[in-house]
Amino acid sequence: MLHFSKAKQIAIWLVILLGLLFALPNFLTENIRGSEDVEGVIPVFLPSKTVNLGLDLQGGSYLLFEVDTDSVRANKLESTQEEARQLLRSDKPIIPARGFRISGNTVSFKLSRPNQMELALERLEPLNDVSQNQLLSGNSDKPFVIQSDAVTGNISLTLTEQALTKQTKDAVARSVEVIRNRITELGTKDPTILRQGDSRIIVEVPGESDPVRIKRIIEKTAQMSFHLVDSSVSIQEALAGRIPPGAKLVTTTNPAEPDLLIRRRALVDGADLTDAQQSFNQGGQPAVSFSFNSRGSIRFGNATAENVNRRFSILLDNESITAPVIRSPILGGSGIIDGGFTVEAANDLAILLRAGALPAKLETLNERSVGPGLGQDSIRAGSIALMIGFVAVMIYMVLAYGLFGVFANAALISNLVLILGALSGLQATLTLPGIAGVILTIGMAVDANVLIFERIREEITVGRTPLNAVETGFLKARSTILDANITTLIAAVLLLLFGAGPVQGFGVTLAIGIFTSVFTAFLFSRMLTSYWLMRAKPKTLSL
Amino acid sequence: MALAFVRLVPNETSIGFVRLRKFGFAFSVLAIIGSIAAFFALGINLGIDFKGGGNIEVRTEQPADLTRIGTIVRGLGLGEVEVREFGSPTEVLIRFERQEATDLSQNEERLQQQAARKVHVALYTSYSGIEMIFDGDQSVIISAPIALGLDKGTEALSVFGLEDLTLSQGDDINALQLQLPVVVQDRKSGPELQQQLYDQVSYKLLETYSTLSSQRTEIVGPKVSGELVRSGVTAVLGALFCMLIYIWLRFEWQFSVGAVIALVHDILLTIGMFSLSRIEFNLASIAAILTIVGYSMNDTVVVYDRIREKMRKYKKMPFEDLIDLAINKTLSRTSITSLTTLLALVSLYFLGGEALRGFAATMIWGVIVGTYSSIFIAAPILLLLNVDRSEMGDNEAG
Numbered sequence: 001m002l003h004f005s006k007a008k009q010i011a012i013w014l015v016i017l018l019g020l021l022f023a024l025p026n027f028l029t030e031n032i033r034g035s036e037d038v039e040g041v042i043p044v045f046l047p048s049k050t051v052n053l054g055l056d057l058q059g060g061s062y063l064l065f066e067v068d069t070d071s072v073r074a075n076k077l078e079s080t081q082e083e084a085r086q087l088l089r090s091d092k093p094i095i096p097a098r099g100f101r102i103s104g105n106t107v108s109f110k111l112s113r114p115n116q117m118e119l120a121l122e123r124l125e126p127l128n129d130v131s132q133n134q135l136l137s138g139n140s141d142k143p144f145v146i147q148s149d150a151v152t153g154n155i156s157l158t159l160t161e162q163a164l165t166k167q168t169k170d171a172v173a174r175s176v177e178v179i180r181n182r183i184t185e186l187g188t189k190d191p192t193i194l195r196q197g198d199s200r201i202i203v204e205v206p207g208e209s210d211p212v213r214i215k216r217i218i219e220k221t222a223q224m225s226f227h228l229v230d231s232s233v234s235i236q237e238a239l240a241g242r243i244p245p246g247a248k249l250v251t252t253t254n255p256a257e258p259d260l261l262i263r264r265r266a267l268v269d270g271a272d273l274t275d276a277q278q279s280f281n282q283g284g285q286p287a288v289s290f291s292f293n294s295r296g297s298i299r300f301g302n303a304t305a306e307n308v309n310r311r312f313s314i315l316l317d318n319e320s321i322t323a324p325v326i327r328s329p330i331l332g333g334s335g336i337i338d339g340g341f342t343v344e345a346a347n348d349l350a351i352l353l354r355a356g357a358l359p360a361k362l363e364t365l366n367e368r369s370v371g372p373g374l375g376q377d378s379i380r381a382g383s384i385a386l387m388i389g390f391v392a393v394m395i396y397m398v399l400a401y402g403l404f405g406v407f408a409n410a411a412l413i414s415n416l417v418l419i420l421g422a423l424s425g426l427q428a429t430l431t432l433p434g435i436a437g438v439i440l441t442i443g444m445a446v447d448a449n450v451l452i453f454e455r456i457r458e459e460i461t462v463g464r465t466p467l468n469a470v471e472t473g474f475l476k477a478r479s480t481i482l483d484a485n486i487t488t489l490i491a492a493v494l495l496l497l498f499g500a501g502p503v504q505g506f507g508v509t510l511a512i513g514i515f516t517s518v519f520t521a522f523l524f525s526r527m528l529t530s531y532w533l534m535r536a537k538p539k540t541l542s543l
Numbered sequence: 544m545a546l547a548f549v550r551l552v553p554n555e556t557s558i559g560f561v562r563l564r565k566f567g568f569a570f571s572v573l574a575i576i577g578s579i580a581a582f583f584a585l586g587i588n589l590g591i592d593f594k595g596g597g598n599i600e601v602r603t604e605q606p607a608d609l610t611r612i613g614t615i616v617r618g619l620g621l622g623e624v625e626v627r628e629f630g631s632p633t634e635v636l637i638r639f640e641r642q643e644a645t646d647l648s649q650n651e652e653r654l655q656q657q658a659a660r661k662v663h664v665a666l667y668t669s670y671s672g673i674e675m676i677f678d679g680d681q682s683v684i685i686s687a688p689i690a691l692g693l694d695k696g697t698e699a700l701s702v703f704g705l706e707d708l709t710l711s712q713g714d715d716i717n718a719l720q721l722q723l724p725v726v727v728q729d730r731k732s733g734p735e736l737q738q739q740l741y742d743q744v745s746y747k748l749l750e751t752y753s754t755l756s757s758q759r760t761e762i763v764g765p766k767v768s769g770e771l772v773r774s775g776v777t778a779v780l781g782a783l784f785c786m787l788i789y790i791w792l793r794f795e796w797q798f799s800v801g802a803v804i805a806l807v808h809d810i811l812l813t814i815g816m817f818s819l820s821r822i823e824f825n826l827a828s829i830a831a832i833l834t835i836v837g838y839s840m841n842d843t844v845v846v847y848d849r850i851r852e853k854m855r856k857y858k859k860m861p862f863e864d865l866i867d868l869a870i871n872k873t874l875s876r877t878s879i880t881s882l883t884t885l886l887a888l889v890s891l892y893f894l895g896g897e898a899l900r901g902f903a904a905t906m907i908w909g910v911i912v913g914t915y916s917s918i919f920i921a922a923p924i925l926l927l928l929n930v931d932r933s934e935m936g937d938n939e940a941g
Contacts, residue, residue, distance in 0.1 A: 211760070363653075364764070365767045366767040367760065368759075368761045370758070371757065374758040377896065381896035389888075389889075396883060400549050435895070435899070436895065436899050439891045440834065440891075443883050444887075450879045461554070479848065484842075487790075488838065489837075490782060490837065491837030491840075492833075494779075499778065499826070499829070500592075500774065501826065502826070502827075510837075
């Protein structure tokens, strides 16, 4: 147990050296160590990352959102209803249908002429376009169960649970992208946007301790679309309830015209938008200019060409913000939204449009925010507690074991360095409970050495020679040390698996601490002990 | 070296722990009954992590007047509210419990956030002395007993992304005037939207001029708190199960049963401690319990290892004596490791800051209980579990 081959010795020293190198940046200023923004003084191949502080230590906000499944369902069914209506009229002969209704997961309607059932079902097939569905979800289940009654002409389209789950997942994935874009626009550094489970999104914004500001920008659902204004009936008639099929009433931001009747089908929607910027209109009023991708340009160009002198409305979150008359076809793929904005409102709208639309409503489930000052205080208090605890343990070890206590302390110091190095190198997050984990580890780390030293004492009492006693002590303590540490590791791993938020950080440091303390106590301090034995060749051991 | 080393226990002890087991068992059974009784009679002080609600930590410039803050917060009708000093005289922790929906139209998740908002607004209003008059449309008059710095407010609004609001000096020297723009970009329009904008702006201004500042806000809705309870229980039961399996693989089933009984003992006593001490039971407490489980197991394994070793060596020795021997042989190690761990934890308790104090206290208790249970429960209980001594020698080679 006391013989170390050259290779082994080098390996042990190398690990300690690596730990030092990785821990070092934490004690250097940004100008020396270098970072993404600053070129450092030390060579670039050396590690430059510092410990990744959790939000509770550096200040910032944590928000947990959940995508509202009901709004996903409602959106999907509404668009299905519209699509079905379009499909039935997509070709000649037009198939008239009425009584469109959404209830639960089902869209239902009635054909005016039940004998068109076969044709109608054929036309509705694209709704269950398996190939498209397969590409997205990887299974061949059709999203809708279609039930029909050829006698009454009733058709019902029921969205399956699987399809709904898939819709929700898509909505979450898209929301993550949208939120990322919007948070990036905020200009805060290193935000984290993560998807959690099927319907949740975690947003962490370091340095922004005001969650209200984050929510303000995230929670807006900017769904923009362009619709033709329906002028087949007067607005009074529409308000009285006579709404033509395929049309709907929306509110507007224009006090002179509070309600507007528009075609449900969008000419173009926000998905085809490529850019939006705050600008000014010809009158010098703040406005938002936008441009489309090629598909959007063609659609918008065609639609405006076919409808010259009719009005179209720009709908933002179901509210018409402007409804100009098309004077001439808009073919260039760009235009301007002029809604009587302030500069700020125009700017915010441009950001929202650029970032894209949130596909569904988000609900905040959990919110944690910490101011920057508090984090600093916590770090200071934690460091003091760590240092005092560290020194107390070291003093005690020397008092209890003399020279061997010094070996144990060398292991303890290298242990702390390795923990810091591992945290920096792995870029694991250090949280406030994580600091508690480090302090606890310091207290528990000497256990391995204590086990060994107590064994050595016993062996000396039995009358073994120093070398022999030390050798046997290390050997006999080995399996106990392993058993004891594996049990603690089990606890740490369960914390990592089931712990939430900052507590996971505790699991991280505890787990790292177990590995480093076994390494330092069992290999490093044993090596130091063997160096001393070889050199001093003591006749008796005082332990 | 002629140094006399500090020994917690003499080198050679021969304490008859096994003879004392009746007292140990009796004591533990009483303590467990007491813990369970305390749990049912008093419950435990569940934190917002598991119950839902909010924690708001605020800092004041002068030592905080807890009565004043308490009166303000209790006047908001948020149910039971706890207001206490947190770590220093200028830090105050306000805890409100989960706000229950009174009818179906209310969203409980949102109620928690609204409650936190109410607390903030009420405290900022009181600590800034500001009065605001909003005409419901665009104009806000802000007045205070002292002159308000115009620059401070303008800067705060601009940081918040509301830079083109016009904040100007009012007629009175102590008054400011604020002009809100008409906002159009939302599905809501008109008064409702103006009100919303006013709420945001006024909140920001009150916060800016308040001498009380928010340091930390945590809001946990009912969904998340329910899940945290489930995952916490899963983690603890999972840990117990894994330990059971591990010890069973490394030793005999009797050892794993003994070890898990000792762990359950530790957990129950820790719950009793939570119940009597009223220390808040939160996520960190689950971490503490799991660490106690790990630590206590660690201690137990060391004793068990020695028992196994002695079983191989002394096949004829009465089992009572053998257990005593093993405990005595490891007693020095047990006490030293407990002491160093306690040294670190006591340092954490006194110096690590208020937020970690509950955790440190729990761990200190856990180390004491865990050490006790390894000696007085886990080892002697093997006597009741019919350990098969004939097989022991062949089972493990190492």
